[in-house]
Amino acid sequence: MRGLEYHGILRADGPIVIAEHRENVGFSELVSLRDRTGEDRLGKVVDISEQAIAVQLFSENTGISIDGSWIEYLEKPLTFRVGDGIVGRIFNGLGEPIDGYPPIMSSDLRDINGSPINPSARVYPRDFIQTGISAIDGMNTLIRGQKLPIFSGNGLPHNRLAAQIVRQAKVLSGESQFAIVFAGMGIKYDVARFFIDSFEKSGVLARVVMFLSLADSPSIERLVTPRTALTAAEYLAYEKNMHVLVVMTDMTNYCEALREVSAARNEVPSRKGYPGYLYSDLASLYERAGKIEGCEGSITQLPILSMPNDDISHPIPDLTGYITEGQIVLERDLSQRGIYPPIAGLPSLSRLMKDGIGEGMTREDHRDLAAQLFSAYAYVRSVRDLAAIIGEEELSDRDKVFLGFGDRFEREFLAQGEFENRSIEQTLDLGWKMLSILPESELVRIPPKLIEKYLPRAAEPEAKE
Amino acid sequence: MSAGSITRISGPVIYAQGLEDAGLYDVVKVGKAGLIGEIIKLKGDLATIQIYEDNTLMRVSEPVECLHRPLSVALGPGLIGSIYDGIQRPLPVLKSLSGAFLAPGLAGEPLDTQKKWHFVPAIKEGDPIAPGTAFGIIKETDSIVHRLIFDSLVPACTAATVAPEGDYTISATLVKSSDGKEYTAMSYWPVRTPRTFKEKQVTHEPLVTGLRVIDVLFPIAKGGSAAVPGGFGTGKTMTQHAIAKWCDADIIVYIGCGERGNEMTEVLTEFPTLIDPRTGRSLMERTVLIANTSNMPVAAREVSIYTGITIAEYYRDMGYHVAVMADSTSRWAEALRELSGRLEEMPAEEGFPAYLPTRLAEFYERGGMVTTLESKKGSVTIIGAVSPPGGDFSEPVTQHTKRFVRCFWALDRDLANARHYPAISWNDSYSEYTEDLIAYWDAIDPSWDTLRSRTMEILKKERRLADIVRLIGPDALPDEQRLILLTADMIKNGFLQQSSFDKVDMYCAPPKQTLLLTCILTFHELAENAIKSGSPLLKISALPIREKLIRLKSSLENEKVQEGQAVIQEIRTAFARLGAAQGAVSA
């Protein structure tokens, strides 16, 4: 059944169309706009008054004319049709199949905006996901139900890293049903292709739901894409009890689209022209990760964003970091030195790590080992700064030892092959091996009994105090 | 009841007509769904309303009903241990209504109306009643006695009837006054109005937090106010959680204002399992949670801090010391900005409305140590997190907050990156309460003030020396100056740093705080002498006691602090031996 169709467009200004007032139009209602060539496009109501209705389009505005166009109010918000059949399929940002196969057979329509999870219904995430990557497992552990973005820059290997995580991620405490939801926003065709091929090679393609709004699709569609994808993820996690890993790339393109619409609506901008509600808007996406009571499934988010000009204080990475539960930061300097994955030691962080590691989950020494590695590596950074000024030869013996530790830590611990899958034990043992480079008296972040148990002893006997 | 109708919908802000007799800040029910809203502007016939719930599909000309009362909090026994959203809707009740996801239009009683509480009257028939008269008590938890006190809205008269001791629900009439009014254990108070008290007091009592860097270097007084600014991931939430867990307040009100859902879940799952060292009871038995997370409606986020502070004032009025954690006040300010933008107001700095500083001042002024209407002493301490964009403290919310708080615990990105937690910078932080608290600390350890200033002095010297080292390397410095670097390093590692995950060290009692510092400074003093009499620094830094002192925070339990005297002895012995050896060499 179709809603009512009207003429009556008053003004078209970028992605915003102003139409004559109509009775019974709801806020946020979905709108279909037909231009003079008969082509339909979708939009939503963003402001209603007794005189006029403002509609924000989800696609291009070319071809919209004041008299030749029709507007239709669809009496519902934008929805996505969910059902068993969505797994293995490819959709556009609006949730329409684009893989040439028939539409989804289901009458189950979901509002893509979802609803906030009641904080008292959340289950605190604790299950360790082994990614096989030392820099992540050892230092910035990923937890099931976490939102952990990758902060990258143009030309850095974030896609390869994301693909490796998807390929290798597993939970130690047994197998369970999983699915991957992929939301591509404004990415190039070859990036999408890279992910499809990589999913195919690792044999998970049949478990992937893809939402693609590529660089050549209208930028506004990117505002909808992650919401459609997360609606699919929520369906799979909370109704089909699957563990869903959501990869969203590139969030920067999403934010650009948001800025574009905000500017078109003449809103007062906050920093760098982004709207003041960018934080709340991003939160409405990222907070859809998690676990809820009475439900096996979970949603783990791996958003990827490229930091404009490698600047972590740019509003996009900054506000993301304020919402997500940590961040994996890629560093150009490491990458240029040929280290893959170039995961920056210090600014990276996983906030849920604290409750998902340790005895019974990873290993008893995990937390203290990681703390020690972080603090030693932080010291390496300051020694390097010093060495750059006074020259390496002038450093004290202690500092020289740290410098050696820093290099080996980067080459042996951080660096690993794109197809190398290290177990958590291997990662932790490797960490201890790195620490054995340092004098034992430097390891003040680790209790003596763990040092006793795990620190590999040098061949020559050490003088005990 | 007056009925109006919607004329315009712009996100969470709507406009309505036909509410002639409505007052500013009255609560309204909007639309067919009956969503809760508040009138924030009146102009002629046109009311501007902010809605606290999602209004998708709401239509123009739907009805608006004014309830002719301001947005209020229900106050009474049962608040402790609860978790509410920003407008005091009980989240567990909403969960039973709509499942794991919040739906608009839900309502639930903030306080359990079925539960019976044991009431003991404190007045009898014929007694005078007035604001500040306690008419009874109810034991709310094992550690909290809930005093039922007439608030300042109650007219003075006498008690016509008083219910006898017994078990009552919060809706049962307990007192009937001579002017015919009935009073129950529950009352309402408008959120935006500070509760009345007799007078403000100056405070000389610290809020002991158990975090050394705060208690010793930048202490806060009970009734004081502090800001914790810091970029993302620098430890604002962890600091507030730690204070909420271990500080010596009687009641904690924790406001999650526009932050993560999981952080509230964490409090909900962790606090009930933790034991309050002072009462021996679960920490949840002194905690009230307000959770209006980042993805919940933005208008309700704006009210959430008022809801929280009103509850805090209510317990203050019973004579309790209440600590309010607001995480994060920046999200509240952003809510204000978003609503102001919808109202098409003229923005001041960075899009924030010009009244931002006024609102911030009003909020922090609701803290303080007071003489209650009942002439008891009670306090509200406010600790607000600030999340500056890009970690840049020159932005408006941090700058304005700084004007209204007297403690500033600046979190430092470099410290956080090096995993030095709490990442409270000793260079950028300050406390204006230090002088006021000396008397309290004198009773615990008369040397507190000296320890404190010596520590600050060493850290200050170290900063200067570090600048030199950065240019020429440490080798160029004489041993006395390198000792400063060594001691500063011990202070950082062995004293300032305190991990929330260390079972022994996550909470540090005051006697242990001064002991640790005494040990390190004793070491410093003896080392200074040793260097003067010719011992090389290399030998001093190689002393095993040095490493032991750094580890002392995690090896010495709070209860065993008297064993610390032996450690001081050990330091002396170590240096005596060093001196003897040195003497032998030079002889």
Ligand SMILES: Nc1ncnc2c1ncn2[C@@H]1O[C@H](COP(=O)(O)OP(=O)(O)OP(=O)(O)O)[C@@H](O)[C@H]1O
């Ligand atoms: N006192 C502490 N002890 C141990 N770890 C800490 C401490 N403080 C912070 N951390 C570490 O830093 C991480 C981030 O801290 P936290 O969540 O408090 O940051 P935040 O400043 O609140 O960030 P945001 O503004 O994004 O909410 C924690 O997950 C924890 O790993």
Ligand SMILES: [Mg+2]
């Ligand atoms: Mg926080």
